[in-house]
Amino acid sequence: MELSGSPGTWSGLSLRLGQFLFAAASVCVMSSAIGFANYTAFCYLIASMGLQALWSLGLACLDGYALRMKKELNSAVLVSLFVVGDWVTSILSFAASCSAGGVVVLFDKDAYFCSRDPHLPCGTFELATAFAFLSWALSATSALVMFWLLLHLD
Amino acid sequence: MELSGSPGTWSGLSLRLGQFLFAAASVCVMSSAIGFANYTAFCYLIASMGLQALWSLGLACLDGYALRMKKELNSAVLVSLFVVGDWVTSILSFAASCSAGGVVVLFDKDAYFCSRDPHLPCGTFELATAFAFLSWALSATSALVMFWLLLHLD
Structure with missing residues (x-):
């Protein structure tokens, strides 16, 4: 049975390219935000x-x-190597997305930093976090597909 | 083969009690912190x-x-019911712990809220987040054990 998303198929290649594009977009967008380096969660996201x-x-x-x-x-x-790598990267991505998401919500809704300080690039932070969540979603899909493949290898 | 942590064993019972105690401790500690309701991440943690x-x-x-x-x-x-429930609760716990952790680090290290405002109960926020991470670690262990059991059921 050919599972879509397996390594060495067109669907697998597009899944990988999607992860790469969203992750790279997240890094670029976050790096372009002025003052991101003051916040640990955003550095960890990068x-x-x-x-x-x-x-x-x-x-x-x-x-x-x-x-x-x-x-x-x-x-x-x-396949074992892919499983371990995919699980580690997707857990790290999820942790980074959630902590950045927590900080973005704090800035926007709780502490009103965004409305008080017009120089804070809140929209940029939000966009980078959204890209990170999309990249994590694709990475989690890959991790599940790889795990399924490992179980049905024999 | 008897796997430690399976349902209906003493090790499974102690794993569940550990999760319950840490989660309840996290809720109690966080609820005792004055002003936690101003922060979305802490409400989500509760x-x-x-x-x-x-x-x-x-x-x-x-x-x-x-x-x-x-x-x-x-x-x-x-066992299927346990697997689904454990995975859902442990993913939610991980997301809550990470977002609360991001906000706690922001308060403590990045924005110096804790040193500037002595009325902010930073130690209490930190303790509640630490309990949440411990509860998540036990919950993730349970989720892995349940998944293993589901695979080796036949």
Whole structure:
């Protein structure tokens, strides 16, 4: 049975590219916000999304190579490696998205920083957090698909 | 094979009681902090930890009943129900802990609210968040054990 999202397929490649694009967009948008470095949660978001982007780009290249060379990427060692990497990156991404989301909600709704200080780039923070959540959603999909593959490998 | 932490065993019962105690401690500590209701992340922490405490208490009662009546709780329907419930509560707990953690770090390290405003109960917020992380760790253990049981049920 061919599961959509498996490594070495077109659906897997597009899933990886989607993760990479959203994570890279989150890093770029957050880096463009003035004063993000004053907030630990936003620095952690950049670190975690940077890791996610590198991991997804690497696996996207591997998928592209496997598609071009018509190779299978279904060995137990490779799939186990993908499972561990995907679970670690998606848990880190989720933690980063949630903590950044908590801070953004605090700025916007609780402490009224955004309406009081017009220089604070609240919209930019929100956009970066939204991209991080999208990247996490795709990464969690990949992690589930990989785990399913590992269970049905034999 | 008897896996420690399965429903209807002493280890399962102690895991559930641990989750319940940490979640209830988190709710009590956070509710005792003056002004927590001004912060969305802390309200969400209380809601999520309340759900976790109810769920864990319910399953602890079920474990105690099964131990007393010497019943097995290994039917496929029950274990599937436990898996879904455990995964949902542990994901919600993790999200609540991370967003509260982001806000606590912001208060303490980034915005210096804690040193500027001596009336803000920062230590109490930190303690409640730490209890929430502990409750999540036990809940994640339960979720993994239940998933393992579901896979090896047949």
